[in-house]
Amino acid sequence: MLLGMGTVFVFLTLLVIVTSIMSSLVQKYGAVQPAVLKTPGAAGQLDEATLLAVISAAIHAHRSKQ
Amino acid sequence: MLLGMGTVFVFLTLLVIVTSIMSSLVQKYGAVQPAVLKTPGAAGQLDEATLLAVISAAIHAHRSKQ
Amino acid sequence: MLLGMGTVFVFLTLLVIVTSIMSSLVQKYGAVQPAVLKTPGAAGQLDEATLLAVISAAIHAHRSKQ
Amino acid sequence: MESLLQLFRDSGLYQLEAGQFVMILVGLLLVFLAIRKKFEPLLLLPIGMGAILVNIPGAGFLAQPVYDAAGHIESPGGILYYIYEAGIATGMFPLVIFMGVGALTDFGPLLANPRTLFLGAAAQFGIFTTVIGAILLTQMGMMDFTLADAAAIGIIGGADGPTAIFVSSRLAPDLLGAIAVAAYSYMALVPLIQPPIMKALTTVEERKIRMEQLRPVSQREKIIFPLSLLVLVALFLPTAAPLLGMFCFGNLMKESGVVERLSDTAQNALINITTIFLGLGVGSKLSSDAFLNVETLGILVLGIVAFGIGTASGVLMAKLMNRFSSMQINPLIGAAGVSAVPMAARVANKVGLEANSQNFLLMHAMGPNVAGVIGSAVAAGVMISYLG
Amino acid sequence: MESLLQLFRDSGLYQLEAGQFVMILVGLLLVFLAIRKKFEPLLLLPIGMGAILVNIPGAGFLAQPVYDAAGHIESPGGILYYIYEAGIATGMFPLVIFMGVGALTDFGPLLANPRTLFLGAAAQFGIFTTVIGAILLTQMGMMDFTLADAAAIGIIGGADGPTAIFVSSRLAPDLLGAIAVAAYSYMALVPLIQPPIMKALTTVEERKIRMEQLRPVSQREKIIFPLSLLVLVALFLPTAAPLLGMFCFGNLMKESGVVERLSDTAQNALINITTIFLGLGVGSKLSSDAFLNVETLGILVLGIVAFGIGTASGVLMAKLMNRFSSMQINPLIGAAGVSAVPMAARVANKVGLEANSQNFLLMHAMGPNVAGVIGSAVAAGVMISYLG
């Protein structure tokens, strides 16, 4: 059981090391903080398409009035 | 494979014909454009019942005050 | 089939009796009407934690400005 | 050339039998009724589509999967096969729907006036009469129903779709399609079927009876009620426990107020997903050989008789109760005892308003209405106990 | 000591084979492309994670369950095993996704201009060319594809993920992983792959063609269309009925307007849940022995050829149609016939705007775009009819 507890510790120590290295690398090289873009992803694409559709329809409608 | 492609074309040609006939029939006979009713369906019925309940409760309450 | 119908009646009669007793007991002893607390339950706990987090972060931020 | 022949042999035109063609038309009719006439569209639209799909020759929607010796899929089954076997043959879908209905049900009106449970009991009279009717028709040689078939048909009179499907899946799987279609069709026809019966059995004076405002019901009563019901079921009618147990569980999730996210899901995402698949699965039972026969006609006739008797029994029970009590009940709300929530309650309200434009019966009718749900589940338990 | 050895023997380091290591890197690459490059993230993120998980040695994600004689589970299977067997081997997940896509699709632009169906047909040309290509490669001894494999690979040219997965699960389960990855990758690459082809095959004048505004389409037409399509499928191409039947059902739920809660669920909770599991299940097919071989290279090359030919055929078909009709079509919208909704339509719009900044093609391109979905499902039906 000591062995079990040891494994948990060794594994989490590894994770601390990897995480620390990762964080310092990101902070060093990923200098430009990526703005938290709320990209809607492919899921949002249909909505975006709808939006574009609405806009182009509005433009059409506007033009046909002139 | 030409056969496969042919089948796709024949099928979609049929669909074009059927769709065109359907559309012209609808436009001819279904003259009165059915207003796009947002009928909430049976799902909404409970809500509607709740609404009615609230209304009748309100009327009761109003009356009991008089 | 009379038996079947009888069973339904006997069972629902029992339910009427039990329900009536239950209701009168609740109205008698549960005098203090438990306000209908909209407790968000464990599910809401994360949100609550987030809220607390935001508050404490705001306090920290405020303090660090001083 | 060979390929062309293969394609033609695969085509629907080549394979289509008359029965399948008629069933596709039946499916289209159900879709039409759902969309145009708003006949219980949540169920009849998927059922109609399921009926169309299952009758497309060569499409294999009901194909059984084939496994090789190692247990790997050699040829996959059809989607409707999987849906039916996993959700309907097992009884899972109607039970999950019942849980969702429980989470949508407010027992407040029933708790404010528990006597309305008698109305919900009386309205199940149609169920048992119909069973006798089905047995008689068989004895007269006009139909060929077993006792189990008769019981499943009778449940149509309970005006409760999931209960009818659950009982059919246990007692008469072959009739499931016809029974479900009949149950949902008659539920949709409540505004047409009930009013004449209600008016024939009541005087204008009775229809004008104003009922006392219902007392407010505490949250605690609403929490204890489903638990009491469940304990009674456990003690006296365990065969009704699957349906009523899930129903009480759903209701407790709602009323307890501590698991709102589960209650919301049971009322929305989960019941909707299940409804889509339940409808398709029921539709898959509408094959021509199961539907296009004289038994279906018998089911439709017996179903509407059951429905009518249930409505009448509810109204008459209310009149009977008025003889023995000073607290008068408007007999119209007895008709709501058939279930068909909340349509039947609204019909009672509407007929009441015709007699007296100031008489709002809706909340009073919701009591027998939800009592009817319990009543038909109890009747289902009785049937399964005798015949299951 | 014994335990320590056991732990080491269980560890990934000890067991990891080179192939698994490479496949974990492939999984990480897919995740990277999904997150950083926004390559169809809804699918490629779960697929990438599935690929990583399935290649962890000793984690047992694909372990088969072991049952004892009494039918009880002795040793449970891995989660990816259950997901793959229940959802992908059966064809359930792609069909449920297709239902959701149907509920997300607006056939209005197609109904306003049904001739765009020809563009959706033409763009399937790539599918059939690729099949011939795959057969040739095999005859030349460079690859080893059966006819069924070739058909499944060809569907990549249809630029429709669920269709490709459905066909692969029926005709070439071993290639499913590579085919799905290729299909979704190329769908994501539409903005890179299509424009050069579109520009090479059209003159600036053609790209400037302004199209008439689309007529408004009534709700009734939108309701009748999916039913007409379904009847045609039933009569002439039943093997396409699983895909198109579910698609029409989803669309009818949306357009009928009477089952909004079901339609909402099909468009959201249900399609999302299915997408998560579909992605993981597809990823589970990315084992090193199934993916790291010359066939995958062949699939990738053939896939992009199919894609390119499909794009070109759509554009050329539009030009051909302009010869025979006075109502001019901007040939750019022909490229949208490959499906990849709505990315391909947006690319057509963008290339059109480059030629003429007042030329909004998006709505016009949505017609061939959804026609492409129908077209590739029809092509899938043809393939399954010949080879299934």
Next chain:
Amino acid sequence: MESLLQLFRDSGLYQLEAGQFVMILVGLLLVFLAIRKKFEPLLLLPIGMGAILVNIPGAGFLAQPVYDAAGHIESPGGILYYIYEAGIATGMFPLVIFMGVGALTDFGPLLANPRTLFLGAAAQFGIFTTVIGAILLTQMGMMDFTLADAAAIGIIGGADGPTAIFVSSRLAPDLLGAIAVAAYSYMALVPLIQPPIMKALTTVEERKIRMEQLRPVSQREKIIFPLSLLVLVALFLPTAAPLLGMFCFGNLMKESGVVERLSDTAQNALINITTIFLGLGVGSKLSSDAFLNVETLGILVLGIVAFGIGTASGVLMAKLMNRFSSMQINPLIGAAGVSAVPMAARVANKVGLEANSQNFLLMHAMGPNVAGVIGSAVAAGVMISYLG
């Protein structure tokens, strides 16, 4: 008469055994604790209802289905049978829940202060001590636990419900009910169990330690972290990969920001649906013969011991770390290392505020809190590696 006897023989009263009656009371108690005392109601309400249902004699909630020779259902199984076999025996439900928990978890505080992972490691000490305790109790002849049983019981000390259920389903299915009930009960009792231990092991001065504000963590770190964790698991502890793989997948869906609709579904509809069925399925393991015995008592006692030791170890580890570092940690946050997210973190915050009303520890405690989730999943992997 015969029928009446049948009904009576079917009734619960006739069949009810004392054990079942007691277990129904246990179910009602769990429901009461869930509703009135808000003890983890999301799980304990469904578990309690499942316990009631499964102990209704003759209701058949756990009935096994019977198939005929052709593979058709002759007699369907009970709903709890299907739920348990499909979702819990397979391990699917806890894994799906873990994915949802991943999508709900913010690793920000942990990334800002990765040393808190040591606290999450230390708090697993209770797990291993308990295993030894269970073995000792068996050797003393007081209980009868196998090594696998002992390991499953120990996981209660991890204060993580899905992990406990997952491990039990693999190592000790017979104890699953009691272990799950113990795990969730103690998680609910965190505000009662932890404070005395925390206060006994710390001085007022220690509890007053103010911690530096956490640095902001970039989105990129949050994206890379779950992938790093997954790679480490793949390399060094594959048996923890099912739990941590799904957890990392859920977290990546959330943090990547490109699949919001999937992440939302994983956090809501999907986790809620799974929670309902997981609870019912766990409850179905609360049969009288599995629960009403001395082993359950042992599990309850060992569980709380494990919990207490875990809490103490976390606090002591924090004190130890303060000896070797100038950056002081308030030892109270060590107690949050047991998991029980976010209750344990809130308890740390509350006890901290009692010592110093300006000391907000919540965000600092979230680090060890989520570290505890990782820690117990790692411990679970170790157990399965040794004993699975």
